[in-house]
Structure formats: C-alpha cells, structure tokens
Amino acid sequence: MPELPEAETIVRGLRRSVVGRRIRRVEVMHPDVLRAPLRAFARAARSRTVEDVGRRGKNVLLFLSEDGVLAVNLGMTGRLLPFTGVPRGNERPTHPVVRFLFDDGGMLVFEDQRRFGTVEVLDTAGWAARDARMGPEPLGPAFTADVLARALGGSRSPVRSWLLDQRRIAGIGNIYAVEALHRAGIHPLRRSRELDAGEARRLHGAIRSVLRAAIRHGGTTIRDYRNVDGGEGEYRSLLRVYGREGEPCPRCGTPVARAVLSNRSAYFCPACQPAPERI
C-alpha cells in the first residue's frame, strides 16, 4: 500500500508527535514482522529516545539515540499510530503488531492487517548499507532527467516493472508508476531502454509531479491506508487511470484498459499510451 507519498505523509505526522519521546518498553504481538530475533529487537529499541524522523523510499525511519535507526516498511496495510495515552474504544488499533511504549505514558503502535510490513532496528552503519542498495530518491536533487535516461538505457525490462524496482528508484509503487506513465504518455509494457530522450524527460517530470501532488493531498487511500491521525489520503479522486478500468481517460475519453504484468495490474489509456510494436 503505502508508497512514497503515503510514507512522507506519515513521516511529517510523526515528526510532530514522537520526536523527543523515550521508548520505555516494546511489546511484540506478531514477531513475524521482525527481521531479527525478538529479544535482540526489543533490546535494540528499548531505553532509546526518538531524535528525528525521516524517510527513504517507502521506509519510515525513526532515528534513535545511541546510534539506532528504527526502520519500518509498511508493506501493504501497515500503519503507524501515535497516542498520547492508552488508546480506548474505537481509537484502539484493530491489528496491533508492535507497540512502543513511551516514558510519558503514550505509545506508538505499528498495526498491520496482512503483516507484509517489517520493523527492525539497525545501527547507522547497518542502515547505510541498506540505503546504498536503494536507487535515488525521485524527489531529490540527484534525480535528474539525464540520470533517469541513463539508468533506463541499460534495461530491457518493461518500464512499469523498472519503476517498481526499489534498487533502480526508491519509493514508487504500482499506483504512482501507473499514474506517471499515463501522464508521460508511455505504455507500461514499453522496454525501458527503448524510451527516447524526450520520453525519459517526460517520465521524469511526470514522476516528480505526481508524487508531489499526492503528497500535497496526503497520499492515496484505496482501502487501508491511514495517516498518523487515522485519516485518509485525498489523492484517490485525482487518480487518472489507476483502478479505473473501463472509465474514460480524462485526457481523451478512451476507456481505460488493464493489463497484468508480473501478476500486478497496469492501467493505461490505449490511445494516449501507444502499445509497443512487439510485446
């Protein structure tokens, strides 16, 4: 679920609410989301203070005192919900997975219905190694049209698959890959290296503008995504093709089509995004 704009929205919310709070105790309801043994995880998180909150790709990062990085990948249905006290009634998370209890009596709850998410604590060096395996931040200064064009040039894979590969570019998931390709007028099945310079430039611009617009609207809620206040993202109504098979393309009116690629739906306009010669 959450892609870069949703993770960014969560990060901005957490920055207001958890910085400066100290973790007193960690409770793990479902150890399967951990990438380390339970005891090691609890030891690494306990008695540390949240000093800052950041994001890398789709990962939410809590920088902890004493050289710790708490990295949360939200998977499909993960949420991070901060509370000033003990949650009651209908504010109580329905699928709590990990609870971080703070000194002040409040807590941060990671809940995740499907438990595809992961939670781990690394040291700075461990995080740096992970970071190095990820592609550039699409909204960062290093991600230029030339950088994108060159990176695409080496790959034979369909451009939609390329965009989902976090080692190539960090933070893009199926919704925004599909939306960016529509804005750029590029068919999802086009081979990456066959895009010309103009197409790469359009794709670069489309990626940045769609991600920025989604952040401005607090991300996209299809079903499960919630921000730190439990609220929904408002970008869904602005999606042009994602989840809109059969509806008219907002640019030309042609019915939106759907193709399955690597077992995942790719939506596109057959008129605005011409199919490659050979599929």
Added chain:
DNA sequence: AGTGTATCCTGCAGGC
C-alpha cells in the same frame, strides 16, 4: 538479466 510463479497474511467483493 529478466520473468513468471509462489510465498508470506488477511479481508473484501462478486458470482452462484
């Protein structure tokens, strides 16, 4: 190198 497939897990919508 890249792709299809399966896997982790839960819940919902739709067809019958």
Added chain:
DNA sequence: TGCCTGCAGGATACAC
C-alpha cells in the same frame, strides 16, 4: 447464508 474465486498499495526467493 455459505462457499468459492479473485484481487489488493510490497518484497523476496526460486526455477527457467
């Protein structure tokens, strides 16, 4: 009402 299938915003391992 129940049962079945397919589908879902992610990531990874495997065989080919």
